[in-house]
Amino acid sequence: MPDDTMGGLSVRRERALAALADVPREPGAKKADPILVADDVKRQFGGLLAVDVDHVEIQRGSITALIGPNGAGKTTFFNLLTGFDRANNGSWSFNGRSLHGTPPYRVARIGMVRTFQLTKALSKLTVIENMRLGATGQRGESFWRAMFPALWRSQEDDITERAEDLLRRFKLDTKRDDFAGSLSGGQRKLLEMARALMVQPELVMLDEPMAGVNPALTESLLEHVKDLREQGMTVLFVEHDMDMVRDIADWVIVMGQGKILAEGPPEAVMSDHKVIDAYLGAHHDQSLAELEEQLEGGALAEEVAAELGQEGAAADDEAPTAKADTTPPGTTEDEAPTTTEGDGAQTADVTAEAAGAARNNGDDKGGR
Numbered sequence: 001m002p003d004d005t006m007g008g009l010s011v012r013r014e015r016a017l018a019a020l021a022d023v024p025r026e027p028g029a030k031k032a033d034p035i036l037v038a039d040d041v042k043r044q045f046g047g048l049l050a051v052d053v054d055h056v057e058i059q060r061g062s063i064t065a066l067i068g069p070n071g072a073g074k075t076t077f078f079n080l081l082t083g084f085d086r087a088n089n090g091s092w093s094f095n096g097r098s099l100h101g102t103p104p105y106r107v108a109r110i111g112m113v114r115t116f117q118l119t120k121a122l123s124k125l126t127v128i129e130n131m132r133l134g135a136t137g138q139r140g141e142s143f144w145r146a147m148f149p150a151l152w153r154s155q156e157d158d159i160t161e162r163a164e165d166l167l168r169r170f171k172l173d174t175k176r177d178d179f180a181g182s183l184s185g186g187q188r189k190l191l192e193m194a195r196a197l198m199v200q201p202e203l204v205m206l207d208e209p210m211a212g213v214n215p216a217l218t219e220s221l222l223e224h225v226k227d228l229r230e231q232g233m234t235v236l237f238v239e240h241d242m243d244m245v246r247d248i249a250d251w252v253i254v255m256g257q258g259k260i261l262a263e264g265p266p267e268a269v270m271s272d273h274k275v276i277d278a279y280l281g282a283h284h285d286q287s288l289a290e291l292e293e294q295l296e297g298g299a300l301a302e303e304v305a306a307e308l309g310q311e312g313a314a315a316d317d318e319a320p321t322a323k324a325d326t327t328p329p330g331t332t333e334d335e336a337p338t339t340t341e342g343d344g345a346q347t348a349d350v351t352a353e354a355a356g357a358a359r360n361n362g363d364d365k366g367g368r
Ligand SMILES: Nc1ncnc2c1ncn2[C@@H]1O[C@H](COP(=O)(O)OP(=O)(O)OP(=O)(O)O)[C@@H](O)[C@H]1O
Pocket: 045, 048, 050, 068, 069, 070, 071, 072, 073, 074, 075, 076, 077, 322, 325, 326, 327, 328, 329, 360, 364, 367, 368
């Protein structure tokens, strides 16, 4: 919970905003105290350059949103930074330490963890077992420690205590001994976030935390994300739900066709023409908020559907299946995608999906 508040904003949020106040609103802008810096990162899939990031910095202690239409390269960029996929080129560092070629478990141990768009909670393990797994790779795995049961037993106790604390914080303690597979989509997202915190990270990367979350849990999830900053962590999250972005992000970075297109505070970025153009090319003179309102009203949805109907026919002939191909090599989904439970992110998803699909019709050909 916030350590203190100033004029309705927590001290941590005030600090994050102050640190970003003088940052130029331009792609690749330098930050006062970056926790993560990436340079010239490229990832190619066949003929498709999915990620082509010249330079990006993430400000420590802030909540940064990474937005962009479907297929912009956001998840692939996350995968590269966290070692779940290999870049063709580039370098990136966390707290000044190069992470190029570092495997995911070590990246997590160093203090940078991520969650997945499709949750990775292991269905056939209980909630507490999932939590305890989140702490793997810690002290107890060393050979010498394993020789001294007293040492690993005390560590086991610490791990269980931390897991139980987190479960209480995330209001999952009553589910402690249930199978993860029996949880709702939203509860799994909470479990995944709680599990990520088992390694006591400094940077938490959340890939679409709101996707598949029931409206009843939306508020609680938002509060948990804000709470990460309150506890001194840095958050970088991918999201299509613009309400969430507006509500919690201190800074927004926009990706389109693999590149960083724009950066700035949420309101400034969402009314930036380059950004609107990336989402829906034809509607230059409106903000994303106006586009969302129109989508809710149905007028724009019809227009988009008509546009997609025309282009969709061509795409059907040429483009291979979209989402099945986006799982990067070496990343396995241990279960079926969580079903959407009618959350508020749908409208924004439609916007982004429409834009992504429209763009990808031309771009993905032969790329996968
Ligand atoms: N393993 C893969 N093989 C081939 N193409 C891939 C692979 N992974 C991603 N791509 C392609 O790279 C591009 C970027 O995909 P990515 O999933 O990173 O986008 P995204 O911005 O995260 O989209 P979304 O918002 O839909 O999650 C897309 O065109 C996608 O189809």
